[in-house]
Amino acid sequence: MRILISCDMEGISGIVDWEQVTPGTAEWGRGRKLMVGDVNAAINGAFVGGAEKVTVSDAHWHARTLELEDLDPRAHLNSGSPSPFSMLQGLEDGPENGRERYEAVVLIGFHAMAGAKKAVLCHTWSDKVAGVWLNDVHVGEIGLNAATAGHFGIPVIALSGDRVACLEAQTLLGQDLEVAVVKEGAGRFAAECLPLAEARERICDAVAKAVTKYRAGQKRAPFTLASPVRLVVEFQLPQHVDNAYLLPGTTRLSGTRLEYSAADMVMAMRAFRAMTLLAGNN
Structure with a gap:
């Protein structure tokens, strides 16, 4: 089973401010360390659940946030921007291009859509965007990426972020979606953050459970939209x-x-x- 993990940064454990997620700031280096810790927990969870191959797509800023030397060596890394599928680079892999197809997507460190209440660093792609609708369904980055994966018949099986992001995902994709709540937002720039060990245990457990269920035949339906x-x-x-x-x-x-x-x-x-x-x- 091949898993694609897309990792954004605003929903990472301990992140509450733009300085922690913006290159060149005093806290950028610390933010990167927090990010790779959550990603490695997700990678471990995927293998614990029975995944055979895992690839991570760096989905933050210019997709050069994760440092390969700090990543779990069992995983491959899609890095750099622009790329055809951005936050889900590699999604199009399949026999037609000589690659093994991904069976499921995991979203790590994701955040709620623009305008969400008590959602840490909520936005949709950038602060220029106030809202996005797909076939009249209001979505943020969770929905945009889930629908893109759905185009290829690939389901999102797990997600981590703050509580509002996790609720947004379950409302859109189904209450059976495995989620790991790593912080409780008090506002856009404030949150009660779990201890890192506990947050990463939640991430590992959620991903492992999701992969185990998938391999046991409990496959989640992809989020698909009618065309056009x-x-x-x-x-x-x-x-x-x-x-x-x-x-x-x-x-x-x-x-x-x-x-x-x-x-x-x-x-x-x-x-x-x-x-x-x-x-x-x-």
């Missing part, structure tokens, strides 16, 4: 849309909202990424 996929993105400011509207095929619904009709979820995700890049930084 209607993507709607609400930006924070009109100038963001002035720029993002340059993407061919977009329809401007209001000063801050764009719509795009995509042939499938892969194209919808590419359109979303292009919009956020075009939107600029101001």
